[in-house]
Amino acid sequence: MEYFAGVSDALRVTFVQMMLLSIIAIGIFIIGMYINLKKWSMGSTGYGQPPSKSIWAFPKMLMYQMSQHAHVHNQSVIETIVLDILFQRRILKRSPLRWFMHFTIFVGWMTLFAMSGAMFFVEMTHMIAERLEFAEVLPWFMDPVIFRQLLSVPNDIFSYILLTGVIIAIFRRLFVAKVRESTIAYDSVLIIGLAVITITGFIADGIRTGRFWGFGIDYQYAPPAALFHVVISLLFCIAYIPFSKYIHIIAIPLALLANKGGE
Amino acid sequence: MGKRQPSITTENFTAVQLMELDSCSRCGECVNWCPTYDASGKNPGLAPRDKILRWREFMNKSYGLRARLFGPKEIPLAELEQFKNDVYGCTTCGMCATVCESAINTVELWESMRANLVKSGIGPYGKQGMFLKLIGEYKNPYMADNKDRTNWFPPDIKIEDEAEILYFGGCTAELRQRKLALATARVLNKLGIKFTMLGEDEICCGSALIRTGQYFINDTAKKNAQKNIENIKAKGAKTVLYACAGCYRASLIDWPRLTGQELPFKVVHVTEFLQDLIKKGEIKWEKSINKKVTYHDPCHLGRHVGVFEPPRAVLESIPGIEFVEMERIKENQRCCGAGGGVKAGIPDLALGVASTRVEDALATNADILSSACPFCKRNLSDGRDAIGAKELEVEDVIVLVAEAMGIDLSDTPAE
Numbered sequence: 001m002e003y004f005a006g007v008s009d010a011l012r013v014t015f016v017q018m019m020l021l022s023i024i025a026i027g028i029f030i031i032g033m034y035i036n037l038k039k040w041s042m043g044s045t046g047y048g049q050p051p052s053k054s055i056w057a058f059p060k061m062l063m064y065q066m067s068q069h070a071h072v073h074n075q076s077v078i079e080t081i082v083l084d085i086l087f088q089r090r091i092l093k094r095s096p097l098r099w100f101m102h103f104t105i106f107v108g109w110m111t112l113f114a115m116s117g118a119m120f121f122v123e124m125t126h127m128i129a130e131r132l133e134f135a136e137v138l139p140w141f142m143d144p145v146i147f148r149q150l151l152s153v154p155n156d157i158f159s160y161i162l163l164t165g166v167i168i169a170i171f172r173r174l175f176v177a178k179v180r181e182s183t184i185a186y187d188s189v190l191i192i193g194l195a196v197i198t199i200t201g202f203i204a205d206g207i208r209t210g211r212f213w214g215f216g217i218d219y220q221y222a223p224p225a226a227l228f229h230v231v232i233s234l235l236f237c238i239a240y241i242p243f244s245k246y247i248h249i250i251a252i253p254l255a256l257l258a259n260k261g262g263e
Numbered sequence: 264m265g266k267r268q269p270s271i272t273t274e275n276f277t278a279v280q281l282m283e284l285d286s287c288s289r290c291g292e293c294v295n296w297c298p299t300y301d302a303s304g305k306n307p308g309l310a311p312r313d314k315i316l317r318w319r320e321f322m323n324k325s326y327g328l329r330a331r332l333f334g335p336k337e338i339p340l341a342e343l344e345q346f347k348n349d350v351y352g353c354t355t356c357g358m359c360a361t362v363c364e365s366a367i368n369t370v371e372l373w374e375s376m377r378a379n380l381v382k383s384g385i386g387p388y389g390k391q392g393m394f395l396k397l398i399g400e401y402k403n404p405y406m407a408d409n410k411d412r413t414n415w416f417p418p419d420i421k422i423e424d425e426a427e428i429l430y431f432g433g434c435t436a437e438l439r440q441r442k443l444a445l446a447t448a449r450v451l452n453k454l455g456i457k458f459t460m461l462g463e464d465e466i467c468c469g470s471a472l473i474r475t476g477q478y479f480i481n482d483t484a485k486k487n488a489q490k491n492i493e494n495i496k497a498k499g500a501k502t503v504l505y506a507c508a509g510c511y512r513a514s515l516i517d518w519p520r521l522t523g524q525e526l527p528f529k530v531v532h533v534t535e536f537l538q539d540l541i542k543k544g545e546i547k548w549e550k551s552i553n554k555k556v557t558y559h560d561p562c563h564l565g566r567h568v569g570v571f572e573p574p575r576a577v578l579e580s581i582p583g584i585e586f587v588e589m590e591r592i593k594e595n596q597r598c599c600g601a602g603g604g605v606k607a608g609i610p611d612l613a614l615g616v617a618s619t620r621v622e623d624a625l626a627t628n629a630d631i632l633s634s635a636c637p638f639c640k641r642n643l644s645d646g647r648d649a650i651g652a653k654e655l656e657v658e659d660v661i662v663l664v665a666e667a668m669g670i671d672l673s674d675t676p677a678e
């Protein structure tokens with residue numbers, strides 16, 4: 001059976017190694033977030049208060065701000081989550097093009113991430129079920145082969161959506177003078193990581209399915225290509241978040257919540 | 264050898280603010296709108312995005328992963344000095360917060376950076392350092408005898424000893440832009456509204472200290488806010504009227520925060536108060552002002568607290584006025600350039616911003632550029648003089664109201 005988007009025994013990458021890699025990525029993420037939380041919690045839990053020494057200062061201040069009455073927009077948490085965090089209306093208000101770019105990356109990225117998670121869950125459940133000999137009582141779609149087929153169309157659609165956003169982002173960074181001039185390494189790393197993940201995803205898929213974006217590379221390279229994509233994704237999607245501009249994925253929703261959607 | 268100490272502290276930042284440094288997506292929207300960045304000839308250091316980036320780097324050098332593993336990296340004093348110069352080149356207008364895609368409360372962030380720098384002995388900027396001494400000694404930043412706040416009122420002005428309504432005049436209107444204070448008092452008198460004032464017991468609202476990051480020194484701003492609140496209470500006031508945007512915001516937002524208590528009275532801007540009376544049909548206009556008038560939203564009244572409509576409603580109800588809007592208004596308003604200590608600290612920058620705003624007004628062909636704050640009036644007048652736009656009159660809404668009510672203000676004493 002193939003696990004993790006086509007990484008098979010042919011590559012001698014065992015299930016255990018794959019799990020190890022995931023755990024390392026998650027471990028790095030947790031350490032990074034701990035350092036960030038510690039750094040944020042060096043602030044106070046109220047205006048004009050002395051800096052805190054407890055790691056709980058950040059959650060405490062966040063809850064405090066969320067419970068306060070805001071003078072300009074005093075909107076509800078639900079409104080902030082739906083309209084500001086998910087729909088990202090603050091970006092739309094400023095620039096429809098930038099909103100389109102960001103929204104396609106966000107939707108593509110998050111959905112592919114969720115689908116990978118679902119695939120992982122189905123594979124794990126199925127494997128455990130097989131070991132414990134109750135695989136036949138699982139619903140039909142919990143068979144990894146069927147589940148993979150079910151996901152294949154949405155997988156394509158959201159990959160195109162992500163690709164669209166990434167192309168616009170790269171185009172802006174390269175060809176819009178104002179954006180190009182203000183680009184620093186902090187920004188480039190984010191976009192390069194994103195581009196590499198997207199491109200390797202397409203190539204790995206192309207090699208496996210024989211579609212043109214596999215560039216006619218022989219099927220025998222499908223497993224290493226998939227592995228490369230998985231490793232890069234784990235590193236960028238998870239491990240690198242706390243140490244790079246990827247932190248905005250976590251910090252912006254928090255800022256929106258703390259400031260009730262902002263002024 | 265002892266371990267190197269971080270070059271910066273996290274004093275005066277809240278935990279959420281430190282997180283906000285990481286939430287800047289560097290979209291650059293704030294840079295497109297910042298008035299001081301514009302007026303400085305696009306000095307990159309003044310760009311809000313750049314200030315966030317630099318402080319985040321300071322934080323990471325001092326407390327990031329590398330700092331935790333190998334010790335903090337030193338930030339040269341010259342770099343911190345340069346940062347100070349840049350962070351004080353900001354009027355705290357709030358435009359960057361309004362457009363920020365990440366909803367960062369930038370103004371509070373600038374004020375925290377300033378307070379942090381003051382605490383470490385690097386801030387404040389230039390003449391702003393005098394605020395504390397002046398307010399401590401004179402109770403106002405103009406070095407005026409505090410008795411002079413209201414003792415110049417002509418004898419016809421009737422101020423009660425105690426009343427449910429109190430007019431908090433503020434240092435600038437009582438000691439400098441006196442026409443505005445006189446207009447407010449006479450309008451209230453003519454409307455038959457009994458009101459009281461604090462007179463020589465009034466103390467600077469604290470705006471200058473708070474905006475420049477000096478509020479915590481000796482707890483001056485807190486103590487002053489507390490004294491003002493107590494004195495207002497002692498006068499029996501339930502509603503406090505303000506004709507100054509700076510005092511209004513300080514009272515509404517900063518006083519409760521400094522004292523940790525809800526205010527025991529309602530904070531109302533005089534234009535809100537008048538709008539209400541107009542709705543009830545209680546204002547009789549006696550004269551018409553046959554002029555084209557535009558309105559500049561003071562940052563501290565508009566964007567900071569959301570009072571946009573009342574001044575417009577008042578102007579539009581005055582007979583004869585043809586009301587026109589400028590390019591950038593309401594939440595997108597362009598700052599007059601005076602706030603955040605810039606007028607005192609970097610007057611040239613304040614003038615540059617004001618000139619641009621006056622040009623906005625000139626583009627509408629208005630005869631009068633009005634506002635609802637004595638500090639805006641002062642700086643916009645300076646901006647007008649700087650570009651020689653003599654034909655443009657700069658006047659406060661309350662003065663126009665007085666005029667339309669047939670009130671004579673020609674006896675206003677000089678400063």
Ligand code: SF4
Binds near residue numbers: 299352353355369
């Ligand atoms: S508050 Fe106003 S002046 Fe200050 S950085 Fe923001 S936009 Fe610029």
Ligand code: SF4
Binds near residue numbers: 288291366
């Ligand atoms: S608008 Fe906000 S997110 Fe965008 S660059 Fe400025 S501070 Fe950063």
